[in-house]
Amino acid sequence: MGRREYVSDGLRLDGRRPKELRNMRAQIGVLQSADGSAMFQMGNTQVLASVFGPREVEQRSQLQHDRAIVKCEYAMAAFSTGERRRRGKTDRRSTELSLVIRNTLEQTIQLEEYARSQIDVYVQVLQADGGTRCACINAAMLALADAGIKLRDVIASCAAGYLQGTPLLDLNHEEDRAGGPDISVAYQPGLGKIVALQMDGRLPTEAFDECVQLAIEGCKAMAGVMRKELLRHTRALMAAGEDAGGGGGGGGGAALR
Amino acid sequence: MPPGADGAEPAGAAALVGRVAAPGDEVLLLPPGGRVAIGSSGLRPSGGAIVATKSGVVRRTRGGQLWIEGRQKRYIPAEGDCVVGVVVDRMSEHFTVDIAGPFKAVLPMLSFENATKRNRPAIYEGDAVFARVAQAHPDMDPVLTCVDGQGRASNYGHLKGGHTFECSCAWARALLEQPPPAVVAALGAEVPFEMAVGLNGRVWIDAPSAALAVRAAGALRAAEEELGPGGDAGAFVKRALAGGGAGG
Numbered sequence: 062m063g064r065r066e067y068v069s070d071g072l073r074l075d076g077r078r079p080k081e082l083r084n085m086r087a088q089i090g091v092l093q094s095a096d097g098s099a100m101f102q103m104g105n106t107q108v109l110a111s112v113f114g115p116r117e118v119e120q121r122s123q124l125q126h127d128r129a130i131v132k133c134e135y136a137m138a139a140f141s142t143g144e145r146r147r148r149g150k151t152d153r154r155s156t157e158l159s160l161v162i163r164n165t166l167e168q169t170i171q172l173e174e175y176a177r178s179q180i181d182v183y184v185q186v187l188q189a190d191g192g193t194r195c196a197c198i199n200a201a202m203l204a205l206a207d208a209g210i211k212l213r214d215v216i217a218s219c220a221a222g223y224l225q226g227t228p229l230l231d232l233n234h235e236e237d238r239a240g241g242p243d244i245s246v247a248y249q250p251g252l253g254k255i256v257a258l259q260m261d262g263r264l265p266t267e268a269f270d271e272c273v274q275l276a277i278e279g280c281k282a283m284a285g286v287m288r289k290e291l292l293r294h295t296r297a298l299m300a301a302g303e304d305a306g307g308g309g310g311g312g313g314g315a316a317l318r
Numbered sequence: 319m320p321p322g323a324d325g326a327e328p329a330g331a332a333a334l335v336g337r338v339a340a341p342g343d344e345v346l347l348l349p350p351g352g353r354v355a356i357g358s359s360g361l362r363p364s365g366g367a368i369v370a371t372k373s374g375v376v377r378r379t380r381g382g383q384l385w386i387e388g389r390q391k392r393y394i395p396a397e398g399d400c401v402v403g404v405v406v407d408r409m410s411e412h413f414t415v416d417i418a419g420p421f422k423a424v425l426p427m428l429s430f431e432n433a434t435k436r437n438r439p440a441i442y443e444g445d446a447v448f449a450r451v452a453q454a455h456p457d458m459d460p461v462l463t464c465v466d467g468q469g470r471a472s473n474y475g476h477l478k479g480g481h482t483f484e485c486s487c488a489w490a491r492a493l494l495e496q497p498p499p500a501v502v503a504a505l506g507a508e509v510p511f512e513m514a515v516g517l518n519g520r521v522w523i524d525a526p527s528a529a530l531a532v533r534a535a536g537a538l539r540a541a542e543e544e545l546g547p548g549g550d551a552g553a554f555v556k557r558a559l560a561g562g563g564a565g566g
Contacts, residue, residue: 096392115392115420126457171362171371176456178420206341209390211360211371214342251342251369291340295373298389298488299338 067224067236074235075104082219082231082279087199087290089207090298097208101200104233105190110200112208115178129175133163135197137186158194161257165198165218165247168256171211180210191234192220198247198257199287206291215288216256218247219279221272223264228272230279244272248280335378339370339386346384359396360386389488393419393518395460399451400474400494402482402516403462405443415447418484418518421459425449429463431471439464439476446477446522448514477514480524481531487519489542500551501541508555509534533559 071078083104092098095111102108118124135158139147148155162184170180182204184197198218205212222232224241232243242262248255255277264272339345344367348354356363360372361384370376374388395401395417403415403423413425425447430439441447449462464474492499493515505511511534514522521538525531537558545554 096390115394117421174456175420206373207390208392209372209374209388211362212341213362213364213371214369215340249342251344288340288343291373292338295338295340295375295388299375299387 065239067239068227068229073229075233079227080230080275080278082282083233085283085286087203087287089203089290089294095204095208097204097206097210099200099203099207101196101203103192103196103199103231105188106192106196106233107186107188108193108196108200109185109187110197110204111183112180112201112204112210113183114180114208115175115210116181118177118179123179124177127176128172129170129178129180131163131167131170131172131180131182133159133166133182133184133201135159135162135184135186137189137193141186141189158197161194161259162197162201165216165257166201166205169202169212169214169216169249170205171213174211180205189234191232191237192245194218194245194259195220195231195247199283203287203291207294214249214251215284215291216247216249217280217284217287218245218257219276219283220245221276221279223268223272228268228275230275242272244269244276246273246276246280248277248284250281250284335376335384338373338375340373341371343370344368345370345376355381355383357383357385359394360388387488387491389486391486391519393417393487395419395423395451395454395518397451397454399454399517400515401449401451401462401518402477402514402520402522403447403449403518404482405441405445405447408442413441413447415449415462417451417460417462417516418520419460423449423451423460423462425462425464429465430475431465431469441476446480446482448474448477448516448522450474473514477522477524479528479531480512480522481528481535482520482522483535483539485519485521485539485542487517490515490517490519490521493521493538499541501538501545501555504551504555505534505537507552508559513538 086102088100091100092111095113097112100109115129123130135155136150137148139145182201184201186193195218202216220232222229222241222243224239242264244260247257346368348366361368362371370386372386372388374386377387378384401417403417405413406416407414411427415423415425417423427438433439449464451460452463453461466472509525509530511523511525523531523535525534537555540558
């Protein structure tokens with residue numbers, strides 16, 4: 062197989078610049094039955110997250126007296142990739158990703174506020190085009206916020222890679238497959254903390270620093286988008302409630318589902 | 319996100335009361351002296367500021383406590399809340415009551431007016447009760463009571479007959495506001511009804527006939543989402559009641 066050019070004339074395969082994110086779209090409160098739900102899209106990657114809880118723990122032996130337990134289930138739809146494949150929820154990749162998402166969320170939920178209870182997070186990948194673990198963390202975070210679970214800060218997650226001597230932000234599937242190093246970062250912008258960092262592949266220290274910095278900048282931009290959507294959603298809901306309440310003031314034209 | 323970073327919040331120490339906040343937003347910079355009271359919900363002190371932990375609107379009680387009003391679906395019990403619960407189990411000393419929260423609540427048999435060890439309330443599994451949350455300690459199951467401070471029933475107790483429906487906690491809170499939403503008065507003009515609103519997002523409603531109660535409940539529940547901004551509550555209620563009648 063011949064060498065592909067991943068960056069030519071400062072543009073990547075999908076026409077982005079090296080430090081450009083894909084188009085993002087977030088929708089909150091998409092499911093009726095869940096306590097909180099969100100859909101998150103990054104380019105062609107699309108993830109649906111739903112949150113149930115806090116509720117009573119299912120298995121008595123797992124009950125924690127001083128904090129809540131978080132359970133996370135990651136699943137990929139059979140139609141999510143180019144090649145149709147049925148995947149179990151228990152294969153190694155899913156198990157690992159569930160763990161990563163759970164650990165990340167545990168850092169931001171105020172677990173001690175919900176002692177003895179359990180919070181369930183279900184993430185379903187509908188379309189996979191690289192960066193699914195980051196999209197999953199973002200979707201789960203929005204769903205948690207929708208459920209009204211107390212959070213220390215918002216969490217945003219973003220990946221960066223390094224191909225042909227260029228740090229690239231938010232790799233898509235094609236770039237992911239090139240086999241270069243890939244760094245996923247989850248970041249709390251308000252507290253300025255890195256919550257999760259994963260890298261596969263090797264990288265010189267200087268390039269590593271550069272990539273992490275790039276990923277953090279990506280996280281900040283993403284957090285901005287997510288926060289804006291959260292505020293918009295909350296405002297629409299509050300307006301709807303107040304209007305139905307008969308106050309009738311404002312008349313801001315709340316568009317409802 | 320630090321305050322003022324996106325230009326939405328005032329960079330000064332001014333409170334954001336009445337404004338929308340997302341988790342992690344700084345709501346109030348702590349003044350060097352004086353006291354700031356925060357309620358039980360949605361805010362926490364962090365460094366030199368008070369930070370939101372939920373998304374919602376910042377509110378202030380008459381007592382000056384700050385809290386965040388979100389529109390969450392799940393109810394988290396708080397002391398003093400009036401709730402509508404469903405009895406799921408009758409034990410020798412207490413009832414176990416489902417109040418749609420993370421845990422089942424405990425309602426002691428003696429927490430009723432005139433109840434004694436001999437004279438137990440005639441309430442059984444599946445019955446609805448209107449109660450007040452007496453204890454909501456995070457380390458224990460919530461405890462309910464059906465009497466006020468003087469030991470009087472004061473409207474608490476067994477909800478006989480009627481129909482119970484679920485709505486969001488925020489809509490239940492809105493139904494309890496003074497004056498109540500226009501839809502309540504409009505419904506009252508059409509149907510004589512009795513209502514018990516639980517802050518846990520459960521509303522019990524009773525009307526002269528079961529069919530009317532169900533239709534009135536449908537109208538009240540639909541009003542949360544369907545009664546548009548400045549909508550005509552009277553016309554809405556007429557339509558909702560008629561629609562229910564045609565279907566049945």
